[in-house]
Amino acid sequence: MNDYLVRAMTTNKEVRALAVRSTKVVNQAHQSHQTTPVATAALGRTLTAGLLMGSMFKSGDEVTLRIEGNGPLGKIIAQGNQYGQVRGYVTNPQVKLMTNQKGKLDVAKGIGQGQLFVTKNMRLKEPYHGSIPLVSGEIGDDLTYYFTKSEQTPSSVGLGVLVDKDLSVKAAGGFIIQLMPDASEETIKQLEDNLATVTSVSSLIEEGMSPEGLLEKLLTGFDFRVLANKDVEYKCKCSQERMQDLIMSLGEEELREALDKEGQVxxxxxxxxxxxxxxxxxxxxLLSN
Ligand SMILES: [Zn+2]
Known part of the structure; x- marks a missing residue:
């Protein structure tokens, strides 16, 4: 089953909703970074959020999520764009399995206390920076708080990653539901009831629920229209050329030293x-240019 994202709006224009299946994306990240389960879950949730938030933009814009906690995972970065592409990393991908009292992967403990930073690089506007203290470390709840506090948009964010016995990713996905400014009390009440029925996004995706199915569940009682449906992928934009610039920033002395020692950089x-x-x-x- 392919990974894709759907974006929708209720016909009364009071609720915006996005849902994504990101199983392959997160598995790709797991393979690239050789992440242990708790790192897969933490990075996977952040990447899934990057896909969802990236798709709220216009073309050429990009969002960077940065989670800086004092837990053993270190920093977590995800960059997403409007084309359904995301990439990211975690400082310490090899953090050993941590489970909480419910026997679930303890992402909050892996992340610890800290801050969530959101940077939006927009082609036609000044970059936007927002940040909040982490309120739970489970990432979905933190983003819910971020949208409400920093962007003044009451929202609900659900993110989930299910890791299989062989450490690959069994299911991953997420959603963002946002209230438009003129949403009625009835709408809010109905959404709260709907959200209460979605306790685990990753379980629903594992059971085979599609992103549209997730939206139907989240928007029970509303008519809605799907505005966009697009494939998503883990895609890095690095290249020999981009790396040249990075290499040159090391400076001539350091480069010559590395060449003398290793024969290459x-x-x-x-x-x-x-x-x-x-x-x-x-x-x-490069040095002679
Ligand atoms: Zn790369």
Missing amino acids: EIKCHFCGETYSFGKEGIEE
Whole structure:
């Protein structure tokens, strides 16, 4: 089953909703970064949020989510765009399995106390920066708080990743529901009732529920129209050329030292794990430009 995202609006224009299946995207991240289950869940939820938030933009815009906690996972980054592409990484992908009292992966403990930062790079506007203290460390709840507090848009965010016994990703997905400014009390009440029926996004996706099915469940009692339906993927935008710029920022002295010691300079992309190597000739050429 392919990963895709749907964006919808209720016909009374009071509720905006997005849902995504991101199983393959998160599994790709797991493979690229060799994440342990708690890291897969934390990074996977953040990537899923990156897909959802990225799809709220116009073309060429990009959102970066950065979670900086004092837990063993370290920093978690996800970058998403309007084309359904996302990439990301976690500082410590090898954090050992942590489960909470319910026997579920303890993402909150892995993340710890800290801040969530959201940066929106928009082609036609100044970049937007928002941040909030982490309220739960489970990411979905933190983003719910972020939208309500920082963007003044009452929202509900659900994110889920289910890790299989062989450590691959069994199911992943998420949703964002947002109230438009003139939403009525009845609408709010109905949404609260609907949200109470969705306790685990990843279980619903594992059972085979599609993103449309998720929206039908979340928008029970409303007529809605699907405005967009698009495939999503894990995609890094690194290239030999982009890495050249990074290499050059190291400075001539450091580069020559590395060449003397190793015979080449290697640089690894944080986002996808791809290694780029530059030999003596390549470096000399770059330095002479
Ligand atoms: Zn890359």
